[in-house]
Amino acid sequence: MILSDESRTDVSKQNSKEIPDIVIGRLPVYLRTLRLLADDGRDVTSSQELGEHLGISSAQIRKDLSHFGEFGKQGTGYNITFLCNQLQKILNVDRVWSVVLVGAGSLGNAIANYAGFESRGFRIVAIFDEDKAKIGRPMGSVHVEDFANLAQRIQETNAQIAVIAVPTSAAQRVADQLVEAGLTSILCYAPITLTVPNHVRVEYIDPVIHFQHMTYYLG
């Protein structure tokens, strides 16, 4: 689905082996689940066990993984540590990515203070806001910086991903600046669909979208 979670634009090459985006989207969920199993001390799992836990079919898991290689053993299943490593390589999270955060309100604060990013491949390296009262204050492991320094600091930190956590009214303007600074991956918490060039990928988080999806079924 292009809407609601993601707006994408791949001008990708015409490779005969293009892997469906919907498959890529499930890999992080597999990885997350496998790492929880590993934390529980488990060594091996099967597509069936994984599928039951995730509420999807075992065939789907096997088919998804088969796009990338043969990671399992017949009769046994998958070695959890090995499969985690493989998925991390596939998703390019066998390294840590630098992320800039725009917006130092309460949402920005929650994101900045979240402890779970680093272990999964991401680090907030800078936080920006326009509000002079916020600039200079500590937040998470850094200090809030002036939004005017955005482009320069993106260069310096080599960040490839941005998070937009500003009010709706400012989100498009922030996105424009991020694009101008060269970023091609944006996670937007503002409840608005951004207009960006085709080479820029935007994903969205809007809790109300989920609520409204649920209320349809609540009658």
Add this chain to the structure above:
Amino acid sequence: MILSDESRTDVSKQNSKEIPDIVIGRLPVYLRTLRLLADDGRDVTSSQELGEHLGISSAQIRKDLSHFGEFGKQGTGYNITFLCNQLQKILNVDRVWSVVLVGAGSLGNAIANYAGFESRGFRIVAIFDEDKAKIGRPMGSVHVEDFANLAQRIQETNAQIAVIAVPTSAAQRVADQLVEAGLTSILCYAPITLTVPNHVRVEYIDPVIHFQHMTYYLG
């Protein structure tokens, strides 16, 4: 279940056919966009304009809407206010739903203080935490309550939706309590797939899932 298949074909009410969940999932995005257009003073739009703005085809928008009725006028397009009202009715957000929030950390605080829920159909009516240091403190428009009172307060507030904003280690236990208290709709911010009965719907928000989806394409 014996009846399910036949009863659906027999009962030729307005819902003669089950509408695909993926279609339901797009409606909130349409609604969100239409309301922004309305805020901009626009009266009328077309499937083409909407599609260009959202990055999807006009045919998809028309097809999605056609599941519910004929809302447009040939040659003209859609009256924005009218279509908003229709979508709100379809999604059951022509009223305000009570939501309980579990977890009064920085994420819970951000959710509690977010001003954008009410206008879109949702109100946080109670916040719960186990931490004695947090219980009683004001947060958003309410005070943090003892998690032990969860079931009773869900009854009293008539809440139908819960948000889980607790650490991963506590999320499953919280979900179990919510289900026991009778809730059937949960929005989970903890990075874990919850195990719940079939009649309970869970949606997830995990920014890292989005990051990892993006890094696949960042190579």
Add this chain to the structure above:
DNA sequence: CCTTGTGAATATGTTCACAGCA
């Protein structure tokens, strides 16, 4: 017995293309 990996068969989703109407 278990399991995986996979081609074939289904099922689902999207787009095309056009009739019909303002």
Add this chain to the structure above:
DNA sequence: TGCTGTGAACATATTCACAAGG
């Protein structure tokens, strides 16, 4: 003209079912 609504065509995604191997 310009747009909607929709069956038909097409594209994509999921599941089935089974050979092969521990």
